[in-house]
Amino acid sequence: MTDRWEAAAEAQIRTAQERGEFDNLPGMGKPLPGRNTPYDESWWIKSFLEREALPTDLLLPTPLQLRRRIERIPDEVRDLPTEQAVRAHVGDLNAQVLAWLRNPTGPRVVVRPANADEVVRQWRAARDRSRAETGPAPQTPRSRRGWWRTWGRRTGPG
Template sequence: MTHWYESSIDRQIREAAERGEFDDLPGAGKPLPGAGETLPEDWWLRDLVQRENLSSAIPATLLLRRDLEDLPDTLVKKASEQAVRAYVAELNARIVRAHRGELAGPAVALSLIDADDVVRQWKARRAR
């Protein structure tokens, strides 16, 4: 004789499914966003920020780290060497401010960006 146990949560889910409450959910039959992709370590934080529109609540040092991680993708969109150098100069200024403790958020140990190296990489990507 097999005994079957159904928790109250399982029962509520089963009953809701029987009533058809899950039939017309948005995204039904569609793949999960990002399925099969390798997610960054902080995927949950990025998702929370986007979902809850919390971009203004992120400490400046963490925004700086994110901007550095996204640097290659950001530079691809720059139309001129001058724009690339201006963006790198702005990032370097923020890095200096972070080192001085002038930006809100946890301490960061970041190196300054070599603008000449970044421009070379930018030109090489544009040539492809």
């Protein structure tokens, strides 16, 4: 019975070739990707991450993800507008670290909460450096309208 199926499939392929349905297919004449590379058991995960443009950090265990985020704090808070926003960002990350410390999973890796005061100090220093490089912020000219209002309200003797 399998011989019949194989023969029918081969006949359909042959007739499709004769009709030219396999001509001008994308990738025709090009080598197969990964042909000369050694076999990798996780090829499908790597191709999925590449195709979907996902960060490879998703494959890391939780403690290593947290350590990587702690290392990246200065870059993440650089553009935040206020000290309060910086402290909130560090507080959220520290809450995740404490949640992991209460119920650790994955490899035993030392993960400590970030020091919010130190992060704020680094944030201020980076902000001051960027202001020094770009120069002082332009001052908007004061409106003369306010002067006239003040002057016009004065009533009474001298």
